[in-house]
Amino acid sequence: MASKSPLILLACGSFNPITHMHLRLFENARDAMNATGYYNVKAGIVSPVHDSYKKEGLISSKHRLEMCNIALQTSDWIRCNDWECRRSEWSRTVEVLRYIKSISHQLVGHGEDDKEASIFIFSIYIATERCQDVGVKLLCGADLLESFATPNLWSTDDLQEIVEKFGLVCITRHGSDPRKFIYLSDLLWKYENNIHIVTEWIPNEISSTCIRRALRRQQSIKYLVPDSVADYIYKHSLYSTVH
Ligand SMILES: Nc1ncnc2c1ncn2[C@@H]1O[C@H](COP(=O)(O)OP(=O)(O)OP(=O)(O)O)[C@@H](O)[C@H]1O
Numbered sequence: 366m367a368s369k370s371p372l373i374l375l376a377c378g379s380f381n382p383i384t385h386m387h388l389r390l391f392e393n394a395r396d397a398m399n400a401t402g403y404y405n406v407k408a409g410i411v412s413p414v415h416d417s418y419k420k421e422g423l424i425s426s427k428h429r430l431e432m433c434n435i436a437l438q439t440s441d442w443i444r445c446n447d448w449e450c451r452r453s454e455w456s457r458t459v460e461v462l463r464y465i466k467s468i469s470h471q472l473v474g475h476g477e478d479d480k481e482a483s484i485f486i487f488s489i490y491i492a493t494e495r496c497q498d499v500g501v502k503l504l505c506g507a508d509l510l511e512s513f514a515t516p517n518l519w520s521t522d523d524l525q526e527i528v529e530k531f532g533l534v535c536i537t538r539h540g541s542d543p544r545k546f547i548y549l550s551d552l553l554w555k556y557e558n559n560i561h562i563v564t565e566w567i568p569n570e571i572s573s574t575c576i577r578r579a580l581r582r583q584q585s586i587k588y589l590v591p592d593s594v595a596d597y598i599y600k601h602s603l604y605s606t607v608h
């Protein structure tokens with residue numbers, strides 16, 4: 366049997382704040398992709414969106430990044446990448462995919478542009494047979510997939526590049542029907558083979574929105590986010606919490 370393709374899963378989003386469901390997204394996706402028999406998931410990357418992304422209640426990337434980093438301390442394969450936040454303006458998702466792809470290549474070519482990312486990707490490189498190309502797929506929940514249909518939000522060229530050159534791993538989310546959504550789109554239907562729908566058999570509607578709402582109301586968020594993230598939120602009085 367041909368060797369399995371090494372794969373990096375990239376999740377883009379606000380992570381405002383990161384929750385247990387974001388972490389589960391990666392675990393589910395890795396299990397499903399490895400179970401196909403064609404892929405060997407080597408790493409997961411969380412890429413929080415730039416501060417200029419116009420979204421109500423988006424707090425500073427300094428805090429969002431820090432919360433991702435502390436939440437991911439318990440993972441041996443998922444890491445946070447701050448490239449998007451460090452740029453001077455918001456980046457389209459296809460640009461983030463290209464960047465992650467470029468650093469996986471740079472490593473194979475011994476590039477050293479982004480030291481931290483390089484060290485991380487280097488461990489992937491070591492774990493991978495040197496000659497193999499490392500694939501990068503966009504990991505998302507079904508709501509992000511369905512946002513593809515929002516007028517003027519995504520360009521057709523970007524979507525084409527994402528589904529043709531990279532690929533998607535989409536986790537089902539309550540209230541969404543990603544299979545039907547793909548069927549209804551000519552573009553997505555054409556590249557259906559490169560879109561992996563993963564059924565979330567243990568669904569849970571934890572979202573960053575419900576965490577922020579609970580915090581505004583001084584309600585507990587314990588067991589919804591890692592304890593380390595909750596501690597950080599209280600320590601820095603984030604999301605209207607009182608010190
Ligand atoms: N409960 C969930 N089930 C499946 N996917 C999820 C879940 N929560 C978040 N995601 C996915 O995680 C990625 C990052 O999402 P995002 O940062 O918007 O989180 P969120 O919890 O939806 O936040 P918000 O409530 O602020 O929109 C997206 O692809 C989103 O679809």
Ligand SMILES: NC(=O)c1ccc[n+]([C@@H]2O[C@H](COP(=O)(O)O)[C@@H](O)[C@H]2O)c1
Nearest residue numbers: 377378379380414457458459518519520
């Ligand atoms: N055209 C694009 O590339 C495009 C459009 C809208 C959202 N996005 C990304 O999707 C993610 C959406 O995150 P939220 O669900 O938190 O809004 C962000 O990472 C954002 O940058 C990308």
Ligand SMILES: [Zn+2]
Nearest residue numbers: 378508572573
């Ligand atoms: Zn969301």
